[in-house]
Amino acid sequence: MQLKLSEIEKKYLDQQFPDIHFSFYQSTDIEHFISCFVARVPNHQSCKDNWLNITTEIAINFQAALTSELALWNIYLVFICPEQIDKHLKYQIENNRFALRKIVLASKIDETTWEQQIRDMLGRAILGDDLELDSALDRACTVPLITTDDNFIRQALTNVPNIPLDGKEKSIQIRRKQIEELLVQVTKNEN
Numbered sequence: 724m725q726l727k728l729s730e731i732e733k734k735y736l737d738q739q740f741p742d743i744h745f746s747f748y749q750s751t752d753i754e755h756f757i758s759c760f761v762a763r764v765p766n767h768q769s770c771k772d773n774w775l776n777i778t779t780e781i782a783i784n785f786q787a788a789l790t791s792e793l794a795l796w797n798i799y800l801v802f803i804c805p806e807q808i809d810k811h812l813k814y815q816i817e818n819n820r821f822a823l824r825k826i827v828l829a830s831k832i833d834e835t836t837w838e839q840q841i842r843d844m845l846g847r848a849i850l851g852d853d854l855e856l857d858s859a860l861d862r863a864c865t866v867p868l869i870t871t872d873d874n875f876i877r878q879a880l881t882n883v884p885n886i887p888l889d890g891k892e893k894s895i896q897i898r899r900k901q902i903e904e905l906l907v908q909v910t911k912n913e914n
Contacts, residue, residue, distance in 0.1 A: 726748040726749065726750055726759055729747050729748060729749045729909055730747070731747050731785075733747060733760075734830075734841050735780055736760075736762075736777065736781070736784075737751065737758060737782060739776070739778060739780060740762075740773055740776075742764075742765055742870055743762050743763065743764050743769065743777070744762075744763040744764070745760060745762055745763075746760075746761045746763075746838075746841065747759070747760055747761070747801050748761065748841075748842070749774065749821070756791065756793055756794045756800045757796065757797045757798075757799065758785070758797065758799070759798075759799040759800075759801060760781055760785075760799070760800045760801070760886070761779075761803060762777055762799075762800065762803070763803045763804075763832060764802055764803070764804050765805070766804065766805070766806055767804060767806045767807070767808055767809065767812070768887065769771055769804075770802050770808060770812070770816075771812055772823070774792060774802060774816050775819075775821075777800065778800060778819070778821060778822055778823065778825065779822070779897060781798070781822065781823060782821070782822035782823065784885055785798070786823065788800055798822070798823035798824065799822070799823060799824045799825070799826060800823050800825045800826070800830065801825075801826045801827075801828060802816065802825070802826070802827045803828050803829075803832060803841070804828070804829055804830075805829075805830070805831045805832070806829065807829050808827050808829050812827075815826045826890075828875045854901050865873075881882050886898055886901060901907070
């Protein structure tokens, strides 16, 4: 998934906060809809003075118009400041739960490559592009726990996406059955 620069009506932000540069990014993946406002503030004080008002404006003018439940809860506001942000202010902003998720980044932006720089920062901060994830299935099956040709652990892990996770009685029974089958196989292979 990637975040792509998009054009939306953001005049309400540009007019009310003229010293702050706003841009808007949306995910390219329809299933995981993410909206991300980026506010490039000129300094620490501007971030401190305006973060709550910007949040409120986005909640009133953008979030209130959304109809999808998923879209309502996947809105980010990323503040990028060229100066180091006080850790108490950063904590206050990022832990504020009103309307949308907020992230504070301290970074100078080169005006010639700003779009790519911001996309890279968003990829790391929101999408986890800098993380290297091992497949649990591959990691569990790299060294066979069982010396037979039939690796039941691989087979069991392959079924994980099909196991229901809700609290319904039928789902609980399905999970219980899967665990019992695994225990039988483990016991059989230990003997």
